[in-house]
Amino acid sequence: MKFGYFDDENREYVVTRPDTPLPWINYLGCQAYFGIISNTAGGYSFYRDARLRRITRYRYNNAPFDLGGRYIYLRDDHSGEFWSPSWQPTRHKLEQYFCRHGMGYTVIGSRYSGLEASTRYFVPLDENLEIWQLTVTNHRPHAAELSVFSALEFCLWDAQDDSTNFQRNFNIGQVEIEDGVIYHKTEYRERRDHFAFFACSEKIAGYDTQRDSFLGPYRGWDNPAAVERGRSSDSVAHGWAPMGSHHVKLSLKPGETRQIVFVLGYQENPRDQKFDPCDSQIINKKAAKATIAKYLVTANADAAFEKLHLYWNELLGLCRVETPDAHTNRMVNIWNAYQCMATFNMSRSASFYESGIGRGLGFRDSNQDLLGFVHMVPGRARERILDLAATQLPSGGAYHQYQPLTKRGNNDVGGGFNDDPHWLIIGVGAYIKETGDWSILDEPVPFDNAPGSEAPLYEHLQRSFRYTLERLGPHGLPLIGRADWNDCLNLNCFSDSPGQSFQTTTNKDGKVAESVFIAGLFVLSGREFAEIARHRGLAAEASSYLAEVAKMEATIRKHGWDGEWFLRAYDDFSRKIGSRENVEGKIFIETQGFCTLAGVGLEDGLAVRALESTRKLLATEHGIVLQQPAYSKYYLEYGEISSYPPGYKENAGIFCHNNPWVIIGETRVGNGDAAHDYYTRINPSAREEISEVHRCEPYVYAQMIAGRDAPTHGEAKNSWLTGTAAWNYYAITQWILGIRTSYDGLLIAPVIPKTWRGFKVSRKFRGVTYHIQVQRAGDGNQVCLELDGTPIQGNMVPLPPAGTSSVAVKATLR
Numbered sequence: 001m002k003f004g005y006f007d008d009e010n011r012e013y014v015v016t017r018p019d020t021p022l023p024w025i026n027y028l029g030c031q032a033y034f035g036i037i038s039n040t041a042g043g044y045s046f047y048r049d050a051r052l053r054r055i056t057r058y059r060y061n062n063a064p065f066d067l068g069g070r071y072i073y074l075r076d077d078h079s080g081e082f083w084s085p086s087w088q089p090t091r092h093k094l095e096q097y098f099c100r101h102g103m104g105y106t107v108i109g110s111r112y113s114g115l116e117a118s119t120r121y122f123v124p125l126d127e128n129l130e131i132w133q134l135t136v137t138n139h140r141p142h143a144a145e146l147s148v149f150s151a152l153e154f155c156l157w158d159a160q161d162d163s164t165n166f167q168r169n170f171n172i173g174q175v176e177i178e179d180g181v182i183y184h185k186t187e188y189r190e191r192r193d194h195f196a197f198f199a200c201s202e203k204i205a206g207y208d209t210q211r212d213s214f215l216g217p218y219r220g221w222d223n224p225a226a227v228e229r230g231r232s233s234d235s236v237a238h239g240w241a242p243m244g245s246h247h248v249k250l251s252l253k254p255g256e257t258r259q260i261v262f263v264l265g266y267q268e269n270p271r272d273q274k275f276d277p278c279d280s281q282i283i284n285k286k287a288a289k290a291t292i293a294k295y296l297v298t299a300n301a302d303a304a305f306e307k308l309h310l311y312w313n314e315l316l317g318l319c320r321v322e323t324p325d326a327h328t329n330r331m332v333n334i335w336n337a338y339q340c341m342a343t344f345n346m347s348r349s350a351s352f353y354e355s356g357i358g359r360g361l362g363f364r365d366s367n368q369d370l371l372g373f374v375h376m377v378p379g380r381a382r383e384r385i386l387d388l389a390a391t392q393l394p395s396g397g398a399y400h401q402y403q404p405l406t407k408r409g410n411n412d413v414g415g416g417f418n419d420d421p422h423w424l425i426i427g428v429g430a431y432i433k434e435t436g437d438w439s440i441l442d443e444p445v446p447f448d449n450a451p452g453s454e455a456p457l458y459e460h461l462q463r464s465f466r467y468t469l470e471r472l473g474p475h476g477l478p479l480i481g482r483a484d485w486n487d488c489l490n491l492n493c494f495s496d497s498p499g500q501s502f503q504t505t506t507n508k509d510g511k512v513a514e515s516v517f518i519a520g521l522f523v524l525s526g527r528e529f530a531e532i533a534r535h536r537g538l539a540a541e542a543s544s545y546l547a548e549v550a551k552m553e554a555t556i557r558k559h560g561w562d563g564e565w566f567l568r569a570y571d572d573f574s575r576k577i578g579s580r581e582n583v584e585g586k587i588f589i590e591t592q593g594f595c596t597l598a599g600v601g602l603e604d605g606l607a608v609r610a611l612e613s614t615r616k617l618l619a620t621e622h623g624i625v626l627q628q629p630a631y632s633k634y635y636l637e638y639g640e641i642s643s644y645p646p647g648y649k650e651n652a653g654i655f656c657h658n659n660p661w662v663i664i665g666e667t668r669v670g671n672g673d674a675a676h677d678y679y680t681r682i683n684p685s686a687r688e689e690i691s692e693v694h695r696c697e698p699y700v701y702a703q704m705i706a707g708r709d710a711p712t713h714g715e716a717k718n719s720w721l722t723g724t725a726a727w728n729y730y731a732i733t734q735w736i737l738g739i740r741t742s743y744d745g746l747l748i749a750p751v752i753p754k755t756w757r758g759f760k761v762s763r764k765f766r767g768v769t770y771h772i773q774v775q776r777a778g779d780g781n782q783v784c785l786e787l788d789g790t791p792i793q794g795n796m797v798p799l800p801p802a803g804t805s806s807v808a809v810k811a812t813l814r
């Protein structure tokens with residue numbers, strides 16, 4: 001069952017009924033001002049940091065689920081009837097409804113009682129504000145006398161405090177109202193130099209800034225007293241809950257259309273110019289007023305929208321594919337790339353599942369996210385890498401997370417996740433391969449942000465690599481530390497008290513438990529690093545890395561192979577995890593995926609066998625589960641993984657992030673059919689038809705789909721902010737379609753389904769557009785290349801001479 005459809009032409013998903021199984025959201029903003037918006041106008045806005053600069057209020061885990069947003073009420077002043085054109089919060093029956101989620105904007109509209117109303121929400125480029133453009137048309141044969149009410153609730157900036165510290169909060173709210181503009185200035189008088197404004201293009205009949213005056217006692221957003229009676233109370237918030245609502249009276253002739261523009265924005269003032277007059281407590285509104293005046297003009301708002309549109313055209317135009325599979329095309333050309341930009345901007349901070357007050361930017365997450373966005377925003381990828389590297393510790397280990405606002409490592413979580421340092425090598429490798437910018441390796445970067453500790457980025461990578469060699473366990477495999485990629489495999493934790501963090505509680509000295517996953521990661525990152533060293537002319541160093549990699553591979557074969565698949569780990573008693581010897585958790589996806597993608601066991605058939613076992617034991621119609629059998633009870637020695645009920649999250653859920661590892665593994669053994677089949681199983685677009693099962697948005701990946709042990713097998717959770725976005729983008733573009741960046745040029749190495757006759761890609765790479773056409777002439781993956789009509793050896797397109805703007809590549813697969 002579907003709740004809408006894809007409009008690929010306009011790069012939109014169109015929701016056609018408001019009661020989607022869960023709120024289906026979109027992101028507004030892509031630089032500093034951000035918003036989340038659902039298909040019923042729920043969600044909130046913030047400046048840079050969803051915790052520390054929250055502009056509007058939203059209530060998580062509410063009933064109904066989606067409450068708090070950017071609301072408009074329409075009231076027929078003749079009959080007194082009122083409704084929300086976005087359905088929420090009144091949930092009034094509508095005659096027609098649609099929500100178009102597009103690239104950086106959302107339009108929600110409906111029709112009721114002869115009146116059509118739609119609102120376009122977006123954040124202009126280079127501005128710290130959002131625009132709501134409301135268009136109302138009267139289709140009645142007679143005039144309509146209407147009242148329009150806008151409504152939003154301000155957050156008192158720190159979202160954590162806002163939802164906990166009520167003894168203070170109920171006393172601090174402050175606003176100013178001037179020329180119909182509502183200014184939210186809580187805490188401005190003391191230590192803040194920022195405020196929010198909410199403006200309206202029309203002359204207003206009234207306003208409200210105190211929530212309880214607008215709603216009335218014992219009422220909710222579905223039935224505000226002000227809207228019911230058709231009159232605001234011109235309330236001025238003192239404490240309690242400051243809000244913003246404008247009341248506009250609108251008379252529409254038959255057939256008439258009118259537009260009202262609302263602007264909600266964030267403004268910072270220089271410390272010494274906070275007040276006007278300067279000895280008063282009144283906000284200096286000079287800068288804000290100019291901005292407001294500009295965007296309340298429809299033509300300026302339209303021009304800003306056009307600019308945003310061009311921005312996305314350009315980003316999404318960098319890599320375009322045309323394959324026989326519509327779901328592949330749609331995801332690569334539109335939604336998967338778009339989601340990669342969301343994970344770049346948000347990391348794991350703010351979605352409808354991430355509350356925006358918890359985690360900062362993850363070290364491993366952000367490095368992996370790079371794989372999906374580096375071709376779109378290389379400059380910002382560079383900055384991200386340097387920020388991440390600056391939180392690396394002198395040991396080579398890393399803070400697990402850092403705060404985007406301060407760019408400092410997060411001490412609450414600390415370090416000791418022993419996979420973390422290697423992701424930096426993977427991230428830097430991806431960046432250089434994309435851009436050819438070798439200079440990044442010479443950038444001086446501090447350790448632990450300590451001034452004076454700067455060393456070239458290259459040295460950071462050396463320390464990352466050494467970190468593992470200095471931390472090998474009894475079998476010669478890497479010690480796991482607090483956890484590896486799987487945050488929930490906590491082999492040194494042994495926690496038996498409620499409330500303890502599985503990640504940061506450590507009861508063991510960590511000298512025994514080992515990770516086969518990190519061993520696989522070491523093989524991948526070690527090879528990457530060796531190539532980087534070789535390119536720098538450090539041949540001896542490169543060979544020494546390769547020697548360590550070979551040693552690690554041998555160790556994996558000896559102590560990390562279970563007979564039919566790769567082991568997962570050794571616990572603190574040196575007992576196997578992910579082995580046929582175990583009663584539960586006999587086989588795990590991470591090592592099957594990661595070892596095969598890193599190329600372990602390609603020559604001697606171990607890779608093929610591991611992938612066969614994966615297919616037999618872990619694959620389901622909804623994707624590949626994390627392990628089997630699921631843990632049915634809590635294992636003190638395994639930690640959080642066994643705390644989840646079977647089938648959810650890391651306990652045998654389909655953790656979509658690691659499915660693409662298996663996909664890439666399948667391409668490495670040449671199995672394009674299997675690779676694309678797995679790709680399709682979790683492709684949200686391909687799952688659109690079962691939206692009642694999947695329940696999350698059909699246009700973006702979710703972190704998890706419930707595994708077969710769960711009663712809700714196939715149900716997705718935690719959509720949007722997941723490493724799944726980058727990894728799937730990388731798997732489909734670079735491994736299945738095989739258009740792969742390398743240090744010396746673009747590799748063409750497709751491993752596609754047998755039934756595909758071919759495909760086309762246009763890809764911008766280091767300033768040159770490659771028009772690539774791939775044709776099948778046989779069943780295999782052997783590539784013959786022609787470059788601008790001339791056959792060349794091998795499957796690497798060398799970098800063209802400077803000044804070349806485009807290259808035509810023809811590849812024949814035999």
Ligand code: GLC
Nearest residue numbers: 348362364365485486487488
């Ligand atoms: C979450 C974390 C990620 C981790 C994964 C598996 O997605 O953000 O860092 O690797 O869970 O536990």
Ligand code: GLC
Nearest residue numbers: 359487488502503640649650
């Ligand atoms: C929990 C989640 C895991 C996530 C981690 C982040 O352990 O289960 O997916 O990576 O929190 O700290």
